[in-house]
Amino acid sequence: MLDFVAAxxxxxxxxxxxxxxxxxxxxxxxxxDAATMLGLATTADGDIELTLDGTLFTEADIDSxxxxxxxxxxxxxxxxxxxxxxxxxxxxxxxxDGFFLDLLRRGFTEDVAxxxxxxxxxxxxxxxxxxxxxxxxxxxxxxxxx
Numbered sequence: 001m002l003d004f005v006a007a008x009x010x011x012x013x014x015x016x017x018x019x020x021x022x023x024x025x026x027x028x029x030x031x032x033d034a035a036t037m038l039g040l041a042t043t044a045d046g047d048i049e050l051t052l053d054g055t056l057f058t059e060a061d062i063d064s065x066x067x068x069x070x071x072x073x074x075x076x077x078x079x080x081x082x083x084x085x086x087x088x089x090x091x092x093x094x095x096x097d098g099f100f101l102d103l104l105r106r107g108f109t110e111d112v113a114x115x116x117x118x119x120x121x122x123x124x125x126x127x128x129x130x131x132x133x134x135x136x137x138x139x140x141x142x143x144x145x146x
C-alpha cells in the first residue's frame with residue numbers, strides 16, 4: 001500500500017487507493033491504521049500521505065526498511081516494545097507466548113488477545129527483533145541483538 005502511495009507522489013485519496021489496489025475501503029483501513037500507528041503515514045480529509053519515515057521506508061532496500069520498521073515498532077507499538085524489552089531482560093532471551101497471552105487476557109477477550117499477539121509476533125519477526133517457533137510457542141531474541 002505504501003509503495004502505491006509513493007508512486008502517487010506520496011499522497012493518495014483513500015477511495016482511489018482502495019480501487020487501485022482492488023480493495024474495499026473497509027478492507028484497506030487496517031493497513032492505513034497500521035501505517036498511521038507506526039508513523040509511516042498520516043490521514044486527513046479522506047487522504048493518506050507518507051511521512052518522512054514512510055518515504056524513507058518505501059525508498060529503502062529491504063534491510064534498511066526492516067531497520068526503519070523496527071525503530072518505529074519499538075517506539076509506537078507498545079506490545080512490540082514490551083515483548084522486545086521482556087526478551088532482552090529474560091535470562092536466556094526466550095519466553096513462551098503464553099506469558100504475553102496471560103498479560104493480554106487481563107484487558108482483552110481471548111480472541112482479541114490472540115490476534116494482538118499474532119500481529120505483534122508477525123511485525124517483530126518482520127523487523128527481525130525476535131524469532132518465533134510456532135511448534136514450541138517460543139519467542140527468542142539473540143543476545144547480540146539486544
